[in-house]
Amino acid sequence: MSSKKLFNVVFVLGGPGAGKGTQCEKIQETFGYQHLSAGELLRQERLAPGSQYGEEIDKHIKDGSIVPVSITCSLLLREMRNSSKNNFLVDGFPRNQDNLEGWNKETEGVARVQRVLFFNCPDDICVERCLSRGLTSGRTDDNAESLKKRIQTYRDSTMPIVDHFRKLNLVSEIQGDRSPNEVFEDVKKVFASLK
Ligand SMILES: Nc1ncnc2c1ncn2[C@@H]1O[C@H](COP(=O)(O)OP(=O)(O)O)[C@@H](O)[C@H]1O
Ligand SMILES: O=c1ccn([C@@H]2O[C@H](COP(=O)(O)OP(=O)(O)O)[C@@H](O)[C@H]2O)c(=O)[nH]1
Numbered sequence: 001m002s003s004k005k006l007f008n009v010v011f012v013l014g015g016p017g018a019g020k021g022t023q024c025e026k027i028q029e030t031f032g033y034q035h036l037s038a039g040e041l042l043r044q045e046r047l048a049p050g051s052q053y054g055e056e057i058d059k060h061i062k063d064g065s066i067v068p069v070s071i072t073c074s075l076l077l078r079e080m081r082n083s084s085k086n087n088f089l090v091d092g093f094p095r096n097q098d099n100l101e102g103w104n105k106e107t108e109g110v111a112r113v114q115r116v117l118f119f120n121c122p123d124d125i126c127v128e129r130c131l132s133r134g135l136t137s138g139r140t141d142d143n144a145e146s147l148k149k150r151i152q153t154y155r156d157s158t159m160p161i162v163d164h165f166r167k168l169n170l171v172s173e174i175q176g177d178r179s180p181n182e183v184f185e186d187v188k189k190v191f192a193s194l195k
């Protein structure tokens, strides 16, 4: 029997602009979980010198479609293995069935999903937030055209993953269309009761 400690992972899901990144920063500060944004890791990888995946990642991000799990999962696992932490927030992943299956395969005996935080936020507010973020983010996908596709991908591909975790009783759903501090009050309750 292996005595190796499993990584604890909290998945953080929700539409584009639902507030995942904002809340993850607060959780990291307050509860010491290391924040890993899958989207951010992909954006970095795209720019990494010599990366063979740059173009592929670029295209998916602009199209609001989802990068193959082998790429995303290896970036996440690299961060986890290089960290001194044992507790991680995996922000914006798994976004579809391919992500979920790849994760399950790659992390068996390595990580356990402790909880799934799901930030529920109406589409119009999500879009409005991303458009304002786009004024300064420099992101190629914070524009009306990409957002339409991202919302569709979220609805068609990510919601079934949330529902999968609901059946496993792992989802804590939090209403995201309130001020960041109000949202965080509910997030704190979830973390206070984590097992
Ligand atoms: N509760 C909130 N109320 C208003 N604006 C918010 C809230 N949470 C985040 N924002 C802003 O909305 C944009 C998207 O938030 P972010 O945390 O990046 O969301 P996500 O990671 O889900 O896309 C950012 O510009 C952020 O500052
Ligand atoms: O596991 C992931 C996470 C992100 N993305 C891509 O990266 C984009 C931006 O994701 P991010 O989570 O940064 O966006 P957010 O929801 O926070 O606005 C997505 O639309 C996808 O194209 C992906 O392919 N796989």
Ligand SMILES: [Mg+2]
Pocket: 020, 021, 037, 039, 092
């Ligand atoms: Mg984000």
